[in-house]
Amino acid sequence: MDAKIESIEKNDTWELTYLPWGQKIIDVQWVFKTKLNEKGEIDKHKARLVAKGYKQELDTIRLVVSIATQNSWPIFQLDVKSTFPHGDLQEQVYIEQPSGYVKQGNEEKVYRLNKALHILKQAPRAWYSLVDAYFTK
Template identity: 55%
Template structure:
């Protein structure tokens, strides 16, 4: 829980304020999960602070909510292309991805249980960025990462809105496929991978998983 609050603070997700007249605050709660590896063994415990999004009102707390995710066929196709070309596939995850999405609406939330500021018990948090389970959180994050990719020379596929390609002056190619907060990438230039990892880590809090071995419930073994 301390780690989650620290991540939210580092990300400049909210600011403590008085609730403006005529506004309602949304409650929050803690959700606890255990994360397992491909062998089914316990990898880590996770605590996530989530908004009670079911209390949001359309036109007041949120507007558009749709966000695309990659189709499993696209991921299979990318894997096949990599295998045919003898390319490696790598994987990275964005830590607390939804906390990176900027909000267009004014959203106020109650202070989290266990982390109420002494002397400011009557105050609420005004969200600058999205929180998990807000109705617009997936869209806010997708808009942010899409803008980032396109500013950094990637071209979005017109047929699969979470698939991006980038080519350098020599014609080398890198392909990135995004699934919510996880991404896999492949191509024929290791230098492009290195630059991509460095740039992503500078912009977001990332976990570099290395070669893809387990993605969306599918185990992958990469050999010559």
Template identity: 40%
Template sequence: MKDVNSDKWIDASKEEIDSMVKNGVWDIVPLPEGHKAVGCKWVFKTKLNCNGNVERYKARLVAKGFNQKEGIDYETFSPVSRKDSLRIILALVAQYDLELHQMDVKTAFLNGDLEEEVYMCQPEGFIIEGQENMVCKLKKSIYGLKQASRQWYLKFDEIITKFGFKENCCGSMYIPQDQWE
């Protein structure tokens, strides 16, 4: 924060916190007896455009999930697509002169609902005055949690199947309903 661009990093941090509040990521609660709170830290990164100029300053709040215990605090299995599946899709797009759209979900992990009880310390620089001894009870997954990618996958699967897509179990890609066999 002693950088000449510290005001931009502060704004980026506020944007991240605002996004978490908007998405209802946590509730501020007292830490229940017998529970431990995972820590968190800020990760700062400058995003560059294609010319190498700074496009934006990105701050991400990351949970210190390395303290979590497998089987107690989280479950991690999450399928991924195979490279062969992507190659087949790209080949079909080229062969049939189709259009292919790629997308990025800006706050992907914040969409995953947590099933486990996870408590996190309040983020540095954003500790609520008068509630310094309280913690964040996470309702949504955030980066750094061991189960974050699984929770994002479960939410993505739930939504995309509502639109009539079905998972291609051979390659973990989704195909439209009209192309089911």
């Protein structure tokens, strides 16, 4: 969790502020995953901060894996740290301070996102815009 918060802050993903009148706040939660190596042994433990309420099924990935399997195509996995937090947001999005990382003396404040968090409905669009601009350039 410390590594994830450090990465988020290093990437200027958010700024602490008061919630503007009329704006809604999005709750966040920690999601934990244990990554295994090829021998089935624990390789590492990962923590991800996600916006609550946006559960997305990865139908596209399932479809691509299915097609690759049917055609005996090789499949490679790439684990990129902090992918979505690099995509800039066009909208104003406010989230609660994450559990375990509430700033003392600023408990009433929220974070205004500058960049997308995982599972935020704006995250894929923000990431795609960044990648598209890079390849277009």
